[in-house]
Amino acid sequence: MIEPDFLHTTRTAYDSVAVQYAELFANALDDYPLDRAMLSAFADLVRADGAGTVADVGCGPGHVTALLHRLGLTAFGVDLSAEMIAIARAAHPELRFDVGSMTALALEDGELGGVLARYSIIHTPPERLPEVFAEFHRVLVPGGHLLLAFPAHDKPSELAEAFDHKVALAYRWSPDPVAELLRETGLLQVARMVREPEENERAFQQAHLLVRKA
Template sequence: MTEPDFLRATRTAYDSWAAPYAELFANGLEDFPLDRAMLAAFADFVRTDGGGPVADLGCGPGHVTSLLHSLGLDASGVDLSAEMIAIARTARPDLRFEVGSMTALDLADGGLGGVVARYSIIHTPPERLPGVCAEFHRVLAPGGHLLVAFQAHDDPSELAESFDHKVALAYRWSPDRVAGLLTEAGFTEKARLHRAPTESERAFPQCHLLLSKA
């Protein structure tokens, strides 16, 4: 099967940015207490509901995967970029990292207790987002949990607005529209965080959606 152009372009861009990107997040999420709180809540739900394995999709250099592990989860990472995965494996040899795409995950149906997609849907063309939502649903066990984070915009009439990302073409999303797509895919929303941007996040609001598989 021919690989879509957007996957090829995103992989190439992140391969070339892997080292500076890893340096940018060397301190993990120390400057993002609300983001950490959402990840902690996600971890609590996963542990309470059986503590199954968790996949950090679009894991980059593995800083979020490592945090999930520290929260008591059996966490592993998946990323499109082989260079990112090489950095993650070197920095965190005790954790599992694999190259892969969230458009077609090499994971069994219903095998996960949780999925985190933190700023990894932003490079997905809008017409392909429903397929990604369906893939999240496929790999999660019944009652499994999903945490999605992305740059947001406030026009509910538009699903996505493109913006000039430092690495590759990216999209800001309507929180209501993304939540609607995930509901259509079989998820139930549990919580939503819509926060103001930090100085390093330009002027874009940030959204986290916490959901469970119905």
């Protein structure tokens, strides 16, 4: 099967910056207490539902996968970039990390209790977002949770706005249309957190959407 250009471009870009990315973001969550609170709530909800396995999709160097593990979840990471996965495996040899794409996860239907996609949908062209959400829906068990984090913009009439991300072309998303797209896919909103940007976040608000498979 021919790979779409955006996957090739994104993989090549992250392969080339994986080492720097891992160094830069190793302790990134220390600065974001509200993000940690959403991750912690997500972990609580997955545990309350019977603690199914959680995939950290677009896990990068695996630091957030490791946090999910510390929060008591059976978590593994998936990433397009083989270089990112090599770094994640070296840093966290006790955890599972797979090379793969969110557009076609090598997972069974209903296999997961939770999916985390933290800043990893940002390189998905807007017209491909429905197929990614359908894939998240497919791999989740009924009642399973998905936590999405992404840079936001505040024009509710526009799903996406491209911005010049340092690694590869990226999009920030308007939470209302994203939530509507998720709802149409069968993923219903549980909670939403939109916070103001920290200094290094380019004045973009940051959104977390927590949804649940009906």
